[in-house]
Amino acid sequence: MKSAMMREFLASLAGEPLRCSAWLALIVLATLCAGATRAATASSPPAIPNSRCEGCHDDPALKDAAGHSLNVAATLFATSAHGKLTCVDCHQDAQSVRHPRENLSPVALTTCAGCHQDEIDSFKSSVHGAKDISPATCAGCHGDPHAVLRRQDPNNSMSAINQVRNCGHCHQDMMQGYLSSEHARALFALGLVSAPACTDCHGGGHDIQSPAVAAAGHRYADGGRHEFFGSCPCETGQRVCSDPSAVPAA
Numbered sequence: 356m357k358s359a360m361m362r363e364f365l366a367s368l369a370g371e372p373l374r375c376s377a378w379l380a381l382i383v384l385a386t387l388c389a390g391a392t393r394a395a396t397a398s399s400p401p402a403i404p405n406s407r408c409e410g411c412h413d414d415p416a417l418k419d420a421a422g423h424s425l426n427v428a429a430t431l432f433a434t435s436a437h438g439k440l441t442c443v444d445c446h447q448d449a450q451s452v453r454h455p456r457e458n459l460s461p462v463a464l465t466t467c468a469g470c471h472q473d474e475i476d477s478f479k480s481s482v483h484g485a486k487d488i489s490p491a492t493c494a495g496c497h498g499d500p501h502a503v504l505r506r507q508d509p510n511n512s513m514s515a516i517n518q519v520r521n522c523g524h525c526h527q528d529m530m531q532g533y534l535s536s537e538h539a540r541a542l543f544a545l546g547l548v549s550a551p552a553c554t555d556c557h558g559g560g561h562d563i564q565s566p567a568v569a570a571a572g573h574r575y576a577d578g579g580r581h582e583f584f585g586s587c588p589c590e591t592g593q594r595v596c597s598d599p600s601a602v603p604a605a
Contacts (some may be wrong), residue, residue: 403443445462445466488524
């Protein structure tokens with residue numbers, strides 16, 4: 356049947372070489388495209404839908420052999436800053452590793468750099484990016500990447516209020532001094548979210564500098580570095596002071 360249809364098709368083109376050539380070219384092109392599509396499909400496995408991962412990980416009781424939680428709350432992830440991503444956008448080896456039989460590799464800093472290259476570059480040149488200095492990963496400051504909030508969200512871990520608690524996990528002595536300062540009173544007692552927090556003096560966030568180079572012109576109480584009392588130098592128009600004598604007396 357097919358042979359008869361082909362003979363009829365070729366007979367209809369007899370005496371019209373240009374039309375025949377065009378038809379043959381279209382047939383060849385369609386064949387090549389189909390082959391390329393099959394090859395691409397074979398070399399690039401389809402992305403794993405989040406629902407497949409959530410089938411196991413959306414479980415508060417899920418833990419690894421060491422007792423660490425492996426739970427990823429689907430509702431929190433969906434409303435997080437990363438909510439539009441798929442799991443395999445970051446856990447890229449999930450498409451090749453036989454998981455859960457085999458463990459996935461930790462998400463590398465280079466994976467975060469795919470979207471946050473500028474932030475990673477700033478981090479590497481900061482005091483936190485120095486060798487053997489914590490935090491060594493993004494999660495050290497930003498918390499669980501599956502629940503991290505957008506920058507504008509007041510509940511973000513690095514908002515003016517939350518960063519004081521966040522930084523205080525490693526810098527407890529400094530935070531004790533800060534909490535007795537005028538800056539802390541303005542921030543926590545008066546609710547002035549524009550009052551100086553950690554990153555206002557020590558850098559913009561990812562490029563945190565050491566105390567030796569960070570702005571440090573406040574009048575110190577008892578020789579401390581964060582227990583500022585009296586009139587704030589910001590009120591004099593000196594947002595960053597380098598000369599302690601320029602700060603008004605209490």
